[in-house]
Amino acid sequence: MLPETLICLLNAALIQAASVQLSLNTVISLNAQTLPSPPTFSVPAAQDLTITVAFCSTGTSLPRFFVTNSSSVDDPGPDGGQDVFEISVDEGLGTFTGIFSDGGVLAVDADSSTSFIFEIGASDNGPLHEVLATFPLFGDSTSNQALLFSPPFDPPELVQPSYPNYTLPGPSLSPPSPPQSSPNFTIVIAPTSSQNLTSLPQTACMISNQSSSGNIANESLWLRDEEGWRTQWIIEGLSPQTNYTAYVVEGNQKLSGPMYFITKSAVFSCPLAAFLPYCPGVTYAVPLPSPQNSDILMYDSTNIPSSISDTLASYFTNFTTTLTTQACGRDYYSPLQTCADCQRSYFRWLCSVSFPRCGEASPSSSSSTTPSIVSSTSDSPTPTSALQPQSTSSSPRNAAFPTLNTPYEVLLPCIETCQAADRACPNFLGFACPLARFNANESYGVGYIDGAEPDKEGLGVPGSAQDRWGNVWCNLV
Secondary structure (H helix, E strand, O other): OOOHHHHHHHHHHHHHHHOEEOOOOEEEEEEHHHOOOOOEEEEOOEEEEEEEEEEOOOOOOOOEEEEEOOOOOOOOOOOOOOOEEEOOEEOOEEEEEEEEOOOEEEEEEOOOOOOOEEEEEEEOOOOOOEEOOOOOEEEEEOOOOEEEEOOOEOOOOOOOOOOOOOOOOOOOOOOOOOOOOOOOEEEEEEEOOOOOHHHOOOOHHHHOOOOOOOEEEEEEEEEEEOOEEEEEEEEEOOOOOOEEEEEEEEOOOEEEEEEEEEOOOOOOOOOEEOOOOOOOOOOEEOOOOOOOOOOOOEEOOOOOOHHHHHHHHHHHHHHHHHHOOOOOOOOOOOOOOOHHHHHHHHHHHHHHHHOOEEEOOOOOOOOOOEOOOOOOOOOOOOOOOOEEEEOOOOOOOOOOOOOOOOOEEEEOEEHHHHHHHHHHOOHHHOOOOOOHHHOHHHOOEOOOOOOOOOOOOOOOOOOOOEOOOOOEOOEOO
16 A cells, blocks of 8 residues: 555646646636646746636626645635635635745636636736736816826936046926837726726726726826836827726736826816926926817927016026035035926926916815815825916016916926925025915915924925825825
8 A cells, every 4th residue: 555645646646637837927817617637737846826717707706716836735616624724815816825836726706607718827026917006197178178197117327427527417398219119008097987997806807998088199108207218198089077087007917006186177278298208207287279280289398478477497507507516526515405306396396387287176066176086085185285276467487488368277297396405505596485474375375285384394295185085185296
């Protein structure tokens, strides 16, 4: 009679032979009706292995998944013993991480009478299926357009010049070269009320198979800020004053979202502006007449009025010339900030105040933001946005902008943009920001990021000018 240990090894070998092999760092798509018999899979050997399962359809009879790394277990199911673990699935996604030095077995307990679709992946480099912690970014909207961004990737390296050749760059007249490789992002948008994407399994394979609203007029890479490159979408064909839910799928397995936004009303007259290399953070509606001779009804570096761009370029140049009268790189005015930091902060502030942002209060609440959806889990009231009405007789906030023939509202820049430049720049420049107690709210949105309390104002406490629910309280380029 064979020893018991050898019998266990033979049983394990037979199970492995009968199982379908899971390839490392590969995803397989399965149907409950076409599972192998027995419905088991050989798990590859790895010291730190992550197994993920993702539901790609909905149903009432959901499959269960059991895994073991023990060679003595020949039935990794509900009654498989103490060395069998069930992969818990929440909102359609299940993740299990363990040590599989000699491999293992994954078993699927599914109703073969259904056509339920799911995916399985095994990786030694983190989960293949994942809900990302970073959300898509809402740029802005018009009555039928939306400007949206993927989560950031590949952050740029900020070059710090050094003495004696301390040379600061001038305003960018052409966009930087995009990275040679980038994640494959796909955007999915649907009306929140009629197509509730959040009720579905929150997996990439489920969301990516849903129909998407609107049409993509432009998809390109854009370096919007220091967080990194993003895929930028301009969506057209949306409905006015409609709540939308947006997801971004990365590489068919990773999901970012949900993020919410609402389009403006049908009378909203400001067009979008984007693709401005000297102001890469300007990705919102601006108070200009509708552009002419443009495939997409928006402004970019090719059709923005020269009176605006030329004035801005002269401001950039003059400021840089004045800044470099400081012995940058030799005489340090701060142990934390450099002339390059000052220049970047000033440029960001100048773009924010030079390109006024059009806004519109949510139709559901005058205390809401430029189009907004408030989280149902929020325990505090939504703060009032920094919206300032502009009549046809009002002088434009930037004199280089023409006067519109229709009233509109301006979403004031966040005062923290000004304060960041104030902190980063040397004192001799005389740069200063208004204080909250002296009517700073006439020119800036105050109290949305740092707080309006005198002991907090200007201290740079981390905060946010907008959230994933579509609330935008002040303009932070």
